[in-house]
Amino acid sequence: xxxxxxxxxxxxxxxxxxxxxxxxxxxxxxxxxxxxxxxxxxxxxxxxxxxxxxxxxxxxxxxxxxxxxxxxxxxxxxxxxxxxxxxxxxxxxxxxxxxxxxxxxxxxxxxxxxxxxxxxxxxxxxxxxxxxxxxxxxxxxxxxxxxxxxxxxxxxxxxxxxxxxxxxxxxxxxxxxxxxxxxxxxxxxxxxxxxxxxxxxxxxxxxxxxxxxxx
Amino acid sequence: xxxxxxxxxxxxxxxxxxxxxxxxxxxxxxxxxxxxxxxxxxxxxxxxxxxxxxxxxxxxxxxxxxxxxxxxxxxxxxxxxxxxxxxxxxxxxxxxxxxxxxxxxxxxxxxxxxxxxxxxxxxxxxxxxxxxxxxxxxxxxxxxxxxxxxxxxxxxxxxxxxxxxxxxxxxxxxxxxxxxxxxxxxxxxxxxxxxxxxxxxxxxxxxxxxxxxxxxxxxxxxxxxxxxxxxxxxxxxxxxxxxxxxxxxxxxxxxxxxxxxxxxxxxxxxxxxxxxxxxxxxxxxxxxxxxxxxxxxxxxxxxxxxxxxxxxxxxxxxxxxxxxxxxxxxxxxxxxxxxxxxxxxxxxxxxxxxxxxxxxxxxxxxxxxxxxxxxxxxxxxxxxxxxxxxxxxxxxxxxxxxxxxxxxxxxxxxxxxxxxxxxxxxxxxxxxxxxxxxxxxxxxxxxxxxxxxxxxxxxxxxxxxxxxxxxxxxxxxxxxxxxxx
Numbered sequence: 001x002x003x004x005x006x007x008x009x010x011x012x013x014x015x016x017x018x019x020x021x022x023x024x025x026x027x028x029x030x031x032x033x034x035x036x037x038x039x040x041x042x043x044x045x046x047x048x049x050x051x052x053x054x055x056x057x058x059x060x061x062x063x064x065x066x067x068x069x070x071x072x073x074x075x076x077x078x079x080x081x082x083x084x085x086x087x088x089x090x091x092x093x094x095x096x097x098x099x100x101x102x103x104x105x106x107x108x109x110x111x112x113x114x115x116x117x118x119x120x121x122x123x124x125x126x127x128x129x130x131x132x133x134x135x136x137x138x139x140x141x142x143x144x145x146x147x148x149x150x151x152x153x154x155x156x157x158x159x160x161x162x163x164x165x166x167x168x169x170x171x172x173x174x175x176x177x178x179x180x181x182x183x184x185x186x187x188x189x190x191x192x193x194x195x196x197x198x199x200x201x202x203x204x205x206x207x208x209x210x211x212x213x214x215x
Numbered sequence: 216x217x218x219x220x221x222x223x224x225x226x227x228x229x230x231x232x233x234x235x236x237x238x239x240x241x242x243x244x245x246x247x248x249x250x251x252x253x254x255x256x257x258x259x260x261x262x263x264x265x266x267x268x269x270x271x272x273x274x275x276x277x278x279x280x281x282x283x284x285x286x287x288x289x290x291x292x293x294x295x296x297x298x299x300x301x302x303x304x305x306x307x308x309x310x311x312x313x314x315x316x317x318x319x320x321x322x323x324x325x326x327x328x329x330x331x332x333x334x335x336x337x338x339x340x341x342x343x344x345x346x347x348x349x350x351x352x353x354x355x356x357x358x359x360x361x362x363x364x365x366x367x368x369x370x371x372x373x374x375x376x377x378x379x380x381x382x383x384x385x386x387x388x389x390x391x392x393x394x395x396x397x398x399x400x401x402x403x404x405x406x407x408x409x410x411x412x413x414x415x416x417x418x419x420x421x422x423x424x425x426x427x428x429x430x431x432x433x434x435x436x437x438x439x440x441x442x443x444x445x446x447x448x449x450x451x452x453x454x455x456x457x458x459x460x461x462x463x464x465x466x467x468x469x470x471x472x473x474x475x476x477x478x479x480x481x482x483x484x485x486x487x488x489x490x491x492x493x494x495x496x497x498x499x500x501x502x503x504x505x506x507x508x509x510x511x512x513x514x515x516x517x518x519x520x521x522x523x524x525x526x527x528x529x530x531x532x533x534x535x536x537x538x539x540x541x542x543x544x545x546x547x548x549x550x551x552x553x554x555x556x557x558x559x560x561x562x563x564x565x566x567x568x569x570x571x572x573x574x575x576x577x578x579x580x581x582x583x584x585x586x587x588x589x590x591x592x593x594x595x596x597x598x599x600x601x602x603x604x605x606x607x608x609x610x611x612x613x614x615x616x617x618x619x620x621x622x623x624x625x626x627x628x629x630x631x632x633x634x635x636x637x638x639x640x641x642x643x644x645x646x647x648x649x650x651x652x653x654x655x656x657x658x659x660x661x662x663x664x665x666x667x668x669x670x671x672x673x674x675x676x677x678x679x680x681x682x683x684x685x686x687x688x689x690x691x692x693x694x695x696x697x698x699x700x
Contacts, residue, residue, distance in 0.1 A: 058496050061495040061496050062495055062496065062497060062498045063450070063495055103382055103383070103426055105246070105418045105422065105424045105425075106418060108451050108452060109498070112498065130425070155311045155312065155313045155352055155569075155570075156311060156352070156380065156382040157382065158313060159361075184500055184568070185313065185570075187313075187314070187570065189314075189323070189324075189325075190313065193325070202497055202498065202499075203498070
């Protein structure tokens with residue numbers, strides 16, 4: 001099979017959101033000697049781009065976007081070690097420290113964002129839920145993050161987002177990181193009030209926003 | 216009246232069994248260690264490493280049966296006390312929105328303690344509302360008084376039962392202290408606690424948090440009124456079938472109910488929920504979705520099977536203004552709920568999926584609430600109400616308009632709406648085509664221009680203000696005045 005044919009198959013399997021088909025296409029391409037990096041860049045990512053476009057115009061729904069992203073992730077489990085072996089690691093788009101703020105145990109939106117970040121080429125440190133403000137700050141410093149992304153679903157835990165920004169200010173580290181917020185209880189106006197660098201209504205928009213912030 | 220029933224008796228039983236199976240085989244993740252101890256001590260199987268608690272069916276059956284059949288909300292004035300299901304349906308405002316639509320400028324902004332004072336006054340006067348669940352947060356709260364800045368203006372300006380939550384134990388203890396000051400001492404407060412606590416310790420799917428669980432446990436131990444709401448969201452935190460969502464929510468309800476009974480047997484509870492279906496196009500939260508009403512209706516049936524009162528957040532909306540969407544989402548869902556026998560409706564005053572309070576929306580919801588209560592009364596079947604003598608007396612071709620029988624019932628048989636327009640079109644045009652929002656806002660202005668008789672006496676206020684230094688003013692003001700400062 002020619003490389004181009006493999007790329008078509010890979011792309012289509014992502015568009016079909018079919019994990020088994022994706023893995024089969026990845027293995028077939030590897031068997032034919034297609035390089036891991038090419039499999040991603042010329043096969044899987046073009047598929048994800050189509051998925052993104054389809055999602056934006058509501059041709060497909062969120063569960064379908066998720067399935068495509070999950071299929072991509074399982075392909076990466078095979079491909080990533082090979083890329084490392086070949087020393088062909090591409091530049092990551094940026095480093096994200098992600099979490100749901102103190103007192104808040106809601107993880108689903110945050111987890112969707114994590115998945116979308118990873119499939120969009122970001123490196124993510126997910127601190128989980130109920131994250132203390134200093135955990136955000138310390139981790140961001142430790143990994144030299146580009147962006148701190150905080151979620152809050154409960155209106156009573158919102159203030160945790162403000163606390164992190166204030167702690168960064170107190171430590172003179174506010175300019176080191178972009179801070180973005182999201183989650184059911186947040187608004188653009190709240191983001192402006194607390195001096196965040198951005199707000200996104202959905203996980204998908206958060207990735208677009210982050211891409212803009214790091215470029 | 217006979218309630219609308221969406222499930223057969225066998226289906227109700229099967230739903231219950233399915234919930235037991237979930238609790239026994241899947242279990243609940245309990246993050247608060249003392250709660251796991253309670254479960255362990257009372258016969259649940261607890262894995263402290265993972266935090267997983269599994270519930271043998273007979274344990275659930277034993278403890279859920281200890282829940283009493285009614286729950287009482289108490290106000291500062293006992294004449295406003297309400298017990299469900301008997302006094303139901305009772306209508307509660309939506310709560311804890313961070314924002315308010317400014318009644319003067321029409322622009323959404325952060326809510327303050329002054330807004331809470333005004334909202335408390337408004338809810339005290341609107342007859343459709345029974346319980347004031349503190350509608351917003353207070354952005355002007357002084358350091359260390361996050362909850363106090365909400366409860367103080369609420370309680371000061373409202374004689375009806377006040378309900379809300381607190382984010383942590385020190386806030387909760389402060390709020391209970393406030394209640395004790397109002398009641399005139401700890402014992403008097405224990406006898407008539409005028410603060411009604413509410414939490415969401417269950418985070419779907421099947422997880423118990425730390426902070427709210429701790430608050431529920433603390434209050435339950437002390438015999439102070441507290442109930443909880445479960446919030447499954449189909450497609451995100453529960454299966455994408457209404458039955459699967461009902462089962463997850465029901466398992467969560469059983470877990471928290473059993474927990475409260477284990478902490479203190481006979482603790483009054485409510486089967487309350489906010490079930491929704493996430494919008495699969497974007498994942499958007501949709502508390503005004505019609506599926507919420509369907510699920511609340513099924514839940515009312517389950518609650519009758521368990522012998523406990525039920526209801527929840529029904530009649531919320533995603534709409535951002537007093538438009539048709541706001542009206543139909545609130546109206547359709549609440550009518551589904553009451554027709555199925557739900558007796559607690561958390562419905563008043565919020566836009567944008569609980570994000571912003573609006574004075575005019577609260578006034579519209581008051582009218583919807585009055586209609587819901589009328590719907591719940593149903594046909595009032597009786598021999599007398601068949602009015603056979605009256606039918607014979609008027610005879611064919613007569614008129615009932617001038618009759619004593621009519622006069623005696625003209626104010627009670629039908630709702631007399633204050634907002635709904637029943638004029639002819641020309642009259643409406645001549646009046647300048649007022650919208651429902653115009654009429655509702657005018658009504659809010661009229662109410663808030665009156666002095667508030669609900670405010671407590673100066674001596675009590677001085678005692679409270681001395682006890683909590685730096686407290687917000689908490690006074691209601693006419694709506695024309697600037698409430699932002």
